[in-house]
Amino acid sequence: MNSVILGKNEDRRIKKGHLWIFSNEIKSVEGSPENGELVRILDAKRNYLGTGFYNKNSLISVRFISKQKEVDLTQLFKSRILNAFAYRKKVYPNRESFRLIFSESDLIPGLIIDKYNNSYALQVYSAGIEKNINVIVDILKKELGAKNIFTKNEEYFRRLEGLPVEDYVYAGEMEKEIIDDGSIKYEIDFSDSHKTGFYFDQCDNRQYAGRFCNGFEALDCFCNSGGFGLHAAYNKCKSITFVDSSAREIERAEHNFKLNSFAAESSFIVDDVFDFLNKKIEEGKKYDVVIIDPPAFAKNKKNLPAAIKGYEKLNGLAMNVLKDGGVLFTSSCSYHLRDYEFINVINNAANKNGRYARIIYFNHASLDHPRLTSMEETVYLKFAGVILA
Structure with missing residues (x-):
C-alpha cells in the first residue's frame, strides 16, 4: 500500500478525530497512488496513523477511513451502514424514509444516502467511494432490500473532487415515491427535485413548530415542498399561507397539501419572500x-x-408581520454562520425593531444527522423558536 507522510505537527487534527487531510498538510507521497486508492497515513516521524482514500485532484487529499492497517472495505462498509440503519430505526421506529448515511458523521466520508422506502438516493463526493460504489450498492441490495439505487449529486461538490458530474442509476429506476415523516405524506419526484429529493434535516424541527399552530394563522416562507406549513395544517391551524419563489415548489406544496386531505384554509403564493x-x-x-x-x-x-446582513433583513421583515405573542421560527443552513452569529442575527433584527427576542427553542438538524464531535463541519443547520417582547 502506498503512503502519505504528513508534515511536522500536521497530525494534530487527525489524532483528535478529524477525518480530512488537506493537500498543504502532506509532506510527501510514497509510491504512485491512483485517485480513490487506499493509502497509509504516516506522521512526520513515520508513525502509523491510519488508512484513507487518496485524491490528488482534491483540496481534501485524503479522507480518513480506518485506524486499522489492513482494511476489508466490504466488511467496513457493511458494518457502518447496518449500524447507521439500526440507529435510525431506534429513533424513527415507524418511518421508512430518512437520512441513512450522513457522510463523516457515520464514518463513511464523502457519502450521503437518503432512504425513501425502498429507493436509495446517493450523493458521492469522494473518489474512494466512487471507486468502490459497487460494494455500497451490493450492500444496500443484499442487506436492506434496496429496489432502486441512484445518485442525485450536486455538480459543485463533484467538480471539487475532480469527478464526473453525471448521475447514475445503479439499480431499478428513478420512480416517484410517497413517503411520510411520521405525520405527513409527501410525493417525491426524483426527476426534478432539489438535493436528493427531500430535506430530512428539518423533520424534527417541523414536528416541534407544528405544536404552536393549533387554531392560528401561520405563514411558511421559503416553503419548498411544504414541510413546515403542512405540519401547521396537521396541527389544525386556522389558515396557512405558503410562499416560495419557485412555481414548481409551490405546485409540490399544494399537491402534498391535497395528498394529506387537510381542511385548513390555505393559499399558495409564488413570490420573492422579501417582496x-x-x-x-x-x-x-x-x-x-x-x-x-x-x-x-x-x-x-x-x-x-x-x-x-441578508439574514438580519429577512428576520426583521418576518418580525414585522408577527402578531404580539406570536412565534417566529427561523433557520439558517449556512455552515459558515456559527451558532452565536445566528443568535446575534436574531438579536440585532429584534433590536432594530425596538424589541427583545427570547429564544424558546434552539436546535440543529434532525436525529438522522448526528454530529461527529471531532468535526465541526458536520454541523450546519441552525433553527430557533423566538418570542418577541
Missing part, C-alpha cells in the same frame, strides 16, 4: 406563527458578512 413580506407590512397583515427557512446565504466564508 412578499414587504407587501404584507404595507398592508398591515400579521400572523400568529411565521416560519422562515431560507436557502444558504453564505456559500463560503468570504460571503459571510453579506449573508449576515
